Amino acid sequence: MKEFQPIAARPAPIKTVGFTAWLRDNLFSTIPNAVVTLSVIALLAYYLPLIFDWAFWSANFTGTTEDACVKEGACWVFINAWSYQFFYGTYPVEEVWRINLTLVLLVMVIAASFTLPKSIRLKASITSWLLLPVVGIAILDGRLLGLEVVSTDLWGGFTLNVFMAAASIIVAFPFSFLWALGRRSEMPFIRSVSVIFIEFFRGVPVLSLFFMGSVMLPLFFAEGTNVDKLIRVWLVLIFFMSGYMAEVFRGGFQAVPSGQYEAADSIGLSYWQKILLIILPQVIKVSMPNILATFVMLFKNTTFLLIIGIPEVVQTLQTALSNSYWLGGHALEGYLFVFLVFWGSCFSMSVLARRIERQMNTDKRD
Amino acid sequence: MFKQKTIEEVKSASRKSSSGTTSNAFYNNPRIRGFFYQIALIAGLLYFFGTIIGNTLANMEATGIKTGFDFLGAAAGYDVLMSLISFESTDTYGRIFVVGFLNTLLVSAIGIFFATLLGFVFGVAHFSHNWLIRKVALVYVEIFRNVPLLLQVFFWYFAVLSSLPGARQSLSLGEAVFLNVRGLYMPKLIGGDLSSLVWIALGAAVAGIFVLRRWAKKRQELTGQQFPVLKTSIAMVILFPLIVAALTGFPFTVEYPALKGFNYFGGITVIPELMSLAIALSVYTGAFIAEAVRAGVQSIPHGQTEAARSIGLRENKIMSLIIVPQAMRVIVPLLNSEYQSLVKNSTLAAAVGYPDLFNVFVGTALNQTGQAIETIFMTIIVYFVVNMVISFLMNRFNNAVALVSR
């Protein structure tokens, strides 16, 4: 009788769950993958301590003058001393609540356009959007409200970047809508004018438009008139943005099914009734992610204003760097700070854009 | 509330049209209306431009600013850092314009090439199986897309390239290629008498590739057999000129860069200004292209991948043969606008002093001559035309990749 012979023990099956399995699947699946993973880890292990040491352990945090920076690492005192100007420019300290108020209004209007009850949302938010630049400028300038007048050469810093971008895109909104309509128009002359306008402002570098605003526009106005530089640049930005946004809206118009137009025609709506009541709400809705993307682009482009000497945040930084009491070379700290501020705001906006996009996609499925 | 209003307005609108009498009046005729709208627009535009031109002329008259294009023939009096054609400080502003234009084309071409490369690599990497690669692609896109290009140009120039070693401590590769803070120095081929034959051979090889591709495609359609087009093409491009060069006895001399006095001289020099601008443009635009590629790939139904797997294609072949060609329909229109914004963004050369058109012309020439209108308009027109050309070419390309219905 044969003796019982157990089959030799087989190795345990490779785990497909758990931490090690995840590591094997995702980081060490092949030899090149493993090499990549290990070298990334090695680089991080080498550089992270150095960066942390510079930015935190041996950095200088307290003090108000350059002399306070005695340690080897970063001189955050520089950022601290200039932080007011980086955010608000040279706007008077006792009036700075006006900038903050305008920022709060901006945030409120943004929030309102997403949270108001649907029945009044469109009208309320469009009205508040269109009123916002007027109210904002009235508050910041102060002339109309009987506040102390703060002239535009005192405006500056990061908030100027925000306001320039926001004010241009909002004012450009109705114009771009008209240009987009003009481009779809059946009247040949209106169509070609619209096409030329849109393509011109999309086809030339924004930097050259800024130069036009700073050195060419003063020659265009009647002798004896002079228009504030910030307003000239704002004007140019509005033109620029209405070209861009017109293309965004054109895409929006194309996305609205032609049945909507036909249905509106069949119940006897006039042209403007059809456009404003039926088409526009749908166009704005489908264009929302693109509008946000355009805004982020414009916002980043406001740093170009430095080339024409507008005291936005990078310009303020360069002014600070050339001050004879701060000559010790704080460029790295300064640029890092500006980088973080911009990255933070642009990244959160692109996350927002993506969320809206997702929301719209689910809407469609309903 | 919104809907009710609509209905009310609908009613009032229909009431108006049913009451009838006014609707036949001439001003309700859409064609006549359109005609008057257009007349009004023309009049408005004429008035607008008339005022501007009138004001400008009056202003220039009053302040005594010179006008006209005479300055183009005048000697510039300053030097340009880099020029593809010969340039001396005694040359004219007109020549500076050409120098700047060529430099702009150069940096744009380099930028477009590498941005496309980066964009496709990172866009496809988003779908990789390696967690680390996926995350790297994500971090790349989210960082470089969301930071102003100006800061990125500064970063590459002042932080990265400035930390390279000085001229006398250059990094070198076989005493032929040198890299230091002043740029990348490479050997240059200088052609002798028969060198043109080698270039002709190269041209013939390139032409041959096109013929080969056509033939291979036709054969595959007819017989199903594949031909290794890529390998053959590479072999042709390398071997053809090499054989001709060997036959003609290598009619080239190589000029190596060498340290003389303060700098390396000879060979080809890539200045750090060009490098940093090209890197910044490629990396920035590459991040946008990566997003476009991702969107394009995501627009392809998953069934395509499954179908490809089921007929036994390998993963990398699925991407390159099935997914990407279909995704191109979504990607190409986006590429078009990314390329155009890259060309426009190249004006940031002023930030690091790369002598592109904008920098040498709207920058220095405008400053020296004070003729704002002439210089700015000449420059704007160039960018406009370049973008029109890109748009034209990309539209042609778009038609080529568009869905062909059989």
Added chain:
Amino acid sequence: MAKKALLTASILAATMTAGAVQAATLDDVKSRGTLTCGVSTGLAGFSQKDENGKWSGLDVDMCRAVAAAVLGDSEAVQYKPLTAKERFTALASGEIDMLSRNTTWTHTRDTSLGINFAGTNYYDGASFMVMKDLGVSSATQLDGANACIQAGTSTELAIADYFRENGMSYKAVTFDTSDQTRQGFESGRCDFLTSDGSQLAALRIGLANPGNAVILPEVISKEPLGPVVRQGDDQWFNIVKWSLNAMIEAEEQKVTSANASDMKANGNPANKRLLGSEGELGGNLGLSADWAYNIITQVGNYSESFERNVGMDSPLKLARGINASWRDGGILYAPAMR
């Protein structure tokens, strides 16, 4: 659709804040109550903003002096930071009343841009700075070297001339701001840095190790820097010109912000004429009699302004050099104040 054009036009019209450029800049400034003065966006010692947003510098003091003379208040100035490119347009369009932005007085600018130079408040000249370890002691040894230059300055032209004249070659690496020029020099992108002498001093301080760099003895160009006004308003031109001269004259007469009140009452006839207790100098300019008194008490004489902003009391520590009064061997010389 025609509304579009109308809207655009009306927007344009609405934004034209009427601020008329008349011949009489003086009346304009008086009715506005402030002087608008074009300055640099940031130039160590000449026009710089501190962390509280307060402007100071030698060029800024020129603005303050004119404001003190015209309005009696040196703080009644609205500073417009301008880039090199837009400065003349800003002046021509009436955006600013005067330009005090380290602008070199050249023939071309004076004759073809519709502007007038009202004098020189700093005699500068382009020089070279090199690293010590390069072993260069004279600019003539710089053949084939790379130059770091700030873009859009007249230095760019001066250096081209200098190297051509001496049969040498160079490569110009241009930067947008002076801070970047310094970084470029420090990283070794170029062998030497060229700029106006006053700026070289500021740039040298900014180096991680200022002791490693030397400024070469050669001065290769004349860069007389001064305030600029529009052509066609002679009264205003005179006011700016004599505001500068009053500061220079005050130093010659040893009138300072501290002793001005005393001198006004008890000084010699020249002091009294300058400070307005005798004579008609202010009235001839269309200003009050104490115009120069206001300048000197509020801004100081030239020497005070110099030492405070760029001289020994400042981080720049520039020597007076040729910018000393003619009595001390310099070339500053005010026409007779009588």
